[in-house]
Amino acid sequence: MTEIIRLLSRFITGNRVWKSVFRAESPVTERGQSESIFHNVWLHIYPVKVRKDALRFTYTFCLGGVSFLLFLLLIITGVPLMFYYVPSVEQAYGSMKDLEFVVSYGLLLRNMHRWAAHAMVITVFLHMARVFYTGSYKSPREFNWVVGVFLLALTLGLSFTGYLLPWDQLAFWAITVGTSIASYVPWLGPSFKYVLIGGNEVGQGALLRFYVLHTVVLPLAAVLMMAAHFWRIRKDGGISKPL
Amino acid sequence: MDHSDKTSPSEAKPMGRRDFLTTLGWGALFASIASTGAGMIRFLFPNVLFEKPTRIRVGRPDDYSPGSVTYLESSRVFILRNDKGFRAMSAVCTHLGCTVNKDAGSNSYSCPCHGSKFDENGGVVRGPAPKSLSTCEVTLAPSGHMVVDLKSFVPPNHYFRV
Numbered sequence: 001m002t003e004i005i006r007l008l009s010r011f012i013t014g015n016r017v018w019k020s021v022f023r024a025e026s027p028v029t030e031r032g033q034s035e036s037i038f039h040n041v042w043l044h045i046y047p048v049k050v051r052k053d054a055l056r057f058t059y060t061f062c063l064g065g066v067s068f069l070l071f072l073l074l075i076i077t078g079v080p081l082m083f084y085y086v087p088s089v090e091q092a093y094g095s096m097k098d099l100e101f102v103v104s105y106g107l108l109l110r111n112m113h114r115w116a117a118h119a120m121v122i123t124v125f126l127h128m129a130r131v132f133y134t135g136s137y138k139s140p141r142e143f144n145w146v147v148g149v150f151l152l153a154l155t156l157g158l159s160f161t162g163y164l165l166p167w168d169q170l171a172f173w174a175i176t177v178g179t180s181i182a183s184y185v186p187w188l189g190p191s192f193k194y195v196l197i198g199g200n201e202v203g204q205g206a207l208l209r210f211y212v213l214h215t216v217v218l219p220l221a222a223v224l225m226m227a228a229h230f231w232r233i234r235k236d237g238g239i240s241k242p243l
Numbered sequence: 244m245d246h247s248d249k250t251s252p253s254e255a256k257p258m259g260r261r262d263f264l265t266t267l268g269w270g271a272l273f274a275s276i277a278s279t280g281a282g283m284i285r286f287l288f289p290n291v292l293f294e295k296p297t298r299i300r301v302g303r304p305d306d307y308s309p310g311s312v313t314y315l316e317s318s319r320v321f322i323l324r325n326d327k328g329f330r331a332m333s334a335v336c337t338h339l340g341c342t343v344n345k346d347a348g349s350n351s352y353s354c355p356c357h358g359s360k361f362d363e364n365g366g367v368v369r370g371p372a373p374k375s376l377s378t379c380e381v382t383l384a385p386s387g388h389m390v391v392d393l394k395s396f397v398p399p400n401h402y403f404r405v
Contacts, residue, residue, distance in 0.1 A: 173341060176339070176340045176341065177340065180338075180339040180340040191288075194288065195288055198287075199289065199292045199294055200292065201294060203293075203294060204293070
């Protein structure tokens, strides 16, 4: 049996294709093991060294990580929803109902997307509270706090733009009220409302704009900001130390 | 080339060709970025809208009995008729744009979204609405139909008389 496994593993790892992907042999030294993490594009986000204190669950409650996990879940559930959802005033509500009642696993995907979105707002807020209460925003992490504030705004923006897409009464009036709030901004308010909903009232223009913001503009901005956020955690010396 | 420089160093040095072209190059780059950005922003403001018309025909004056309050749902406007004449009172709440409802059994109005209350003339009784409900201009078309302009406002004591 062990002989078969040995032959099989040699068959898989001994050929040219495998060796073109994984150039080095499996590392045996500790230095080699940390380098294999450090030099891998997918794994290099992990620090080479981790302080034992920083791993204590009650210090971070994994809130940043959970927020990121929920963001990934939102992308994984959101992209399939795009195959059925049609952002037009005639079809939006119907395609949302189709996802709930006609499409296989549509209800599951839509509800996962919805609940993950609610949860992400909560975990992002709690993550910010944790960073504040542990004083982790202090030098040298001030800039990463600012990046985090932008990410909070993007999370709320994604939440708000997604709110309109079911095109039901709740969505319509929520966006009517929300964009009216935006129009109270001095001087620029009315123009901002006009350009945000693409007209004077919430209609086809608003639905399409919110759809594009929700599925392209804001997720892309969030991914770029997250890359900067995670990179800065490493460059600022890992997550902050418990006192 | 720089003959004047050597003879009179106190005089302001004219810009050299290299500096001039460098400035021109950077200036052209930033000007093109700025104009592209301005064009992008302008692009987002639509010039043509496919929205409901804001001037609407609401029927003949005789269609409304004296003392009546009629709500026209598609235009979000109340047509009020009393002994002074007609008023077209907008049902759009002045707070955040929800539609106000006429209270059952009284002539007051309330907003379902944030609880603003208005009296029979649309004046604010209870906030958060900052302003009274707007009164839209009513005119008479040659056909004898009344026309309400939802974007043209008149003072609340202004009545349309036939």
